[in-house]
Amino acid sequence: MKVWECPYETEVLQAVQSGQWERLIHSHASVCAICQEVVQVAEWMQVLAATPENEPALPSPAQIWWKAQWLEKQAAGEQATRPIAIFQHVACVVAVLSLVSLSAWKWPEIQGGLNVFKQAWPRDWSLAPLTSLSLSLISLALGLFCTTLIATLYTLLADNGLGKE
Ligand SMILES: [Zn+2]
Structure with a gap:
């Protein structure tokens, strides 16, 4: 050879x-x-x-920029909705705790009020037999319910608004 x-x-x-x-x-x-x-x-x-041919090809600058923008937007969205989420959780906890503690504290009166309610309601459909306590309890429950509802709606709207961007 x-x-x-x-x-x-x-x-x-x-x-x-x-x-x-x-x-x-x-x-x-x-x-x-x-x-x-x-x-x-x-x-x-x-x-x-x-030339480092064995290294994986780097993504294009446009791709890196787009991803950075996306991550920034995600972080901003999370930051914006975090206080609302915290408020929502606090509102739920407060609502449950106040209802439970109020019920435990005023249980005999609630029972009495419920008995009056039970006896009086079907007869003449009047709110007169309701004690001031049961009225305040109902308004408190309604108020807390509304607060939670508003907080939930606000969170949902905020989420949608950020998603559309
Ligand atoms: Zn030669």
Whole structure:
């Protein structure tokens, strides 16, 4: 098996790597087919070493910008609705706690009021038999219900408004 070799190969290779061509080597490389091939391969190897081809391609700047904008918007939306969500939870807890504590505290009176309500309601449909306590309880429950409802609606509207942007 015949191997094509040139005695100047090593010098030509060094010249390509260093970029410094001696006159004799340069003139030889311009006429020697083997050395021309060495130059081509060496140059190609240098280009390959310079470009990180094995690394995954970076996303385009437009893509990065778009994603940053999206993340910013998401964060802003979360920040905007967080106080509402906290208020909603607090309102629910307060409503439940006040109803429970009020019921426990005024239970005998509630029972009495319910008995009066039960006895009086079907007969003449009058609100007169209701004690002031039961009226205040009903208005309190209605008020808390309305507060929770408004908070829920506000949250839903805020969510929709941010989603449309
Ligand atoms: Zn040669």
